[in-house]
Amino acid sequence: MLSCNIKGVTNGFPLRLEVEKSVEKEVDFNADFLKNMFPKIEWKALVDAARSMGYTELPNEAESQMLDSEEFLKKFHHALLQLHLEEGALICPETGRRFPVSKGIPNMLLHEDEVFDEVYQIESQF
Secondary structure, three states: OOOOOOOOOOOOOOOEEEEEEEEEOOOOOOHHHHHHHHHHOOHHHHHHHHHHOOOOOOOOOOOHHHHHOHHHHHHHHHHHHHEEEEEEEEEOOOOOOEEEEEOOEEOOOOOHHHOOHHHHHHHHOO
């Protein structure tokens, strides 16, 4: 769901993962939650992120009727909820800007020259 918000970037999603360390965390399986989340997921971005972390069990494409399969739901659950980027970076696909991830927390703060001009225009009005 994260995207690059650098001034002028038009293609800031999905961020590419650079994985130094990933971890798996146990999360209770909830089929209803997964079924509700499925339409909100950009499938290719999830597949690419999971593969960056070494998980290759997701199909390239997914359709809503696949939600009737418990096997599919468990693979979706694992990729969505149990894989975590612990150390590494999120990389803007347009600019190559790296946002570091440390202890599972991404630092998405922008440098002053990367912030949208509108912020400065609003501040100067006051």
